[in-house]
Amino acid sequence: MFNRIADFLVYGIFKLSLGDNLALALHFFIYDSLKILVLIFLVVSFITFIRTFFKDESLRKFMQKAKFGTGNIAAALFGVVTPFCSCSSIPIFIGFLKAKVPLGIAFSFIITSPLVNEVAFVIMGGLFGWKLAFLYAFSGLALGVVSGLFLGSLKLDKEIILNNGSGIRKISKMPKKFGNKINFAFQQGLRTFKKLLPYVLGGVGLGAVIHGFVPREFFMEYIGKYNILSVPIAAIVGIPIYAGCSTVVPLIFSITANGVPLGTSLAFMMSIAGLSLPEAIILKRVMTVKLLAIFFGSVAIGIIIIGYFFNFIS
Numbered sequence: 001m002f003n004r005i006a007d008f009l010v011y012g013i014f015k016l017s018l019g020d021n022l023a024l025a026l027h028f029f030i031y032d033s034l035k036i037l038v039l040i041f042l043v044v045s046f047i048t049f050i051r052t053f054f055k056d057e058s059l060r061k062f063m064q065k066a067k068f069g070t071g072n073i074a075a076a077l078f079g080v081v082t083p084f085c086s087c088s089s090i091p092i093f094i095g096f097l098k099a100k101v102p103l104g105i106a107f108s109f110i111i112t113s114p115l116v117n118e119v120a121f122v123i124m125g126g127l128f129g130w131k132l133a134f135l136y137a138f139s140g141l142a143l144g145v146v147s148g149l150f151l152g153s154l155k156l157d158k159e160i161i162l163n164n165g166s167g168i169r170k171i172s173k174m175p176k177k178f179g180n181k182i183n184f185a186f187q188q189g190l191r192t193f194k195k196l197l198p199y200v201l202g203g204v205g206l207g208a209v210i211h212g213f214v215p216r217e218f219f220m221e222y223i224g225k226y227n228i229l230s231v232p233i234a235a236i237v238g239i240p241i242y243a244g245c246s247t248v249v250p251l252i253f254s255i256t257a258n259g260v261p262l263g264t265s266l267a268f269m270m271s272i273a274g275l276s277l278p279e280a281i282i283l284k285r286v287m288t289v290k291l292l293a294i295f296f297g298s299v300a301i302g303i304i305i306i307g308y309f310f311n312f313i314s
Contacts, residue, residue, distance in 0.1 A: 002038075006031040025212025032204045036282075037193060040091040040200070045189030047095035052174040052181040069149050072108040075101075076144035079112030080137070089113040090282055094192065097160060097286070104152015111299055112144030114273045128262070132314075136266065139309070143302040150298055159291035195285065202281050230264045231307035235300055238271030262314040267307030274299055 006027045010016050016023035075096075079089070089110050096106040116137050125133035175184045256265045275296055283292055 002031050002034045005034060021212045023212075025208040028212060029204055029208035032208070033201055036091070036200050036204065037197065040094070041189045041193045043091040043095045044098065044192045045185045047099050048188040049181055049185035051099050052184060069145060071102065071105040072145045072148040072152070075105045075108040075148065076112040076141050079109045079144060080116045080141060090279065090286075094286060098188070098192075102152055103157050103160065104148045104150075106148075107151045107295065108144045108148030111147050111274065112141060115143065115270055116140035128256075132262070132310075135310070135313075139306045140270070143299070143306065147298050147302055151295060154294070156291050156294070159288040161286050161288065200282055204278055230261065231267045231311065232304050234264045234268040234307065235271040235275075235303050238268045239275050240277055241272045261311045263307040263309065263311030266310050267303050270303045270306065271300070274303065 009030055010023050010027045011018065014023075014026070016026065092113070093106055093110040096109065097103070121133055121137050124136055175181050256262050280292060280296065283295075287295075
């Protein structure tokens with residue numbers, strides 16, 4: 001539906017030519033903005049509605065019973081089966097935070113969801129072989145679990161803006177009547193929608209400019225060097241690009257076929273999918289710069305380690 005709306009506006013109303021840079025950027029902006037904003041509203045409203053049937057204390061006790069990282073593993077596995085890009089994963093991440101899910105567990109989801117999904121797994125299996133596809137899936141899953149455990153151990157819950165009362169009312173008593181529950185969930189979803197609207201538009205707008213006007217060759221020329229710094233360079237260069245793993249895998253195959261080491265290419269892909277400037281812009285609204293930097297830094301280090309590992313075995 002969102003793709004049809006974008007097609008109608010870009011090619012029907014604005015009469016832009018298919019393949020034109022402006023058309024690509026505008027289509028990207030309309031499609032992703034609509035998708036992310038609708039997801040934010042629906043997911044936050046749904047999770048808030050579900051929350052009205054549970055007491056916060058009961059939910060916290062339930063999550064606290066997930067010992068030895070089992071909660072992180074469950075969240076990471078949930079991320080694997082949700083084929084979202086980094087920005088599309090944010091609504092569920094916010095929903096987890098609103099539901100008082102421990103921060104480390106919520107991070108395990110948002111790390112794994114864009115890095116590993118069944119579409120990318122199938123494409124990678126067909127292009128690179130199933131052994132490497134399984135290793136890619138396992139490494140992304142492990143990164144989500146380990147990074148989530150690390151971030152959770154730092155006790156940085158106070159760095160979440162959603163929890164400090166800035167613009168979002170603290171929920172103390174849940175409505176009891178069914179109609180009131182629906183209205184309450186709708187209001188929470190709408191409030192979060194309005195709160196994040198400018199940041200979503202700004203983040204996706206940045207991604208649209210890069211998507212439409214910055215040629216892929218500009219980034220690819222920086223990751224074709226055969227030296228020890230190629231993996232971290234690839235991870236850094238991939239951050240400005242905004243796309244999902246499933247759309248980047250064919251690009252990774254092409255540059256690997258041209259001689260770029262697999263691990264370097266994989267670090268490039270995982271950085272594109274899991275760390276993006278649009279994602280950072282949106283997340284800045286729900287967490288402090290300190291936590292955002294720690295989150296990006298820990299995931300980047302994990303991606304670099306994975307890149308070196310794949311270069312070693314391939």
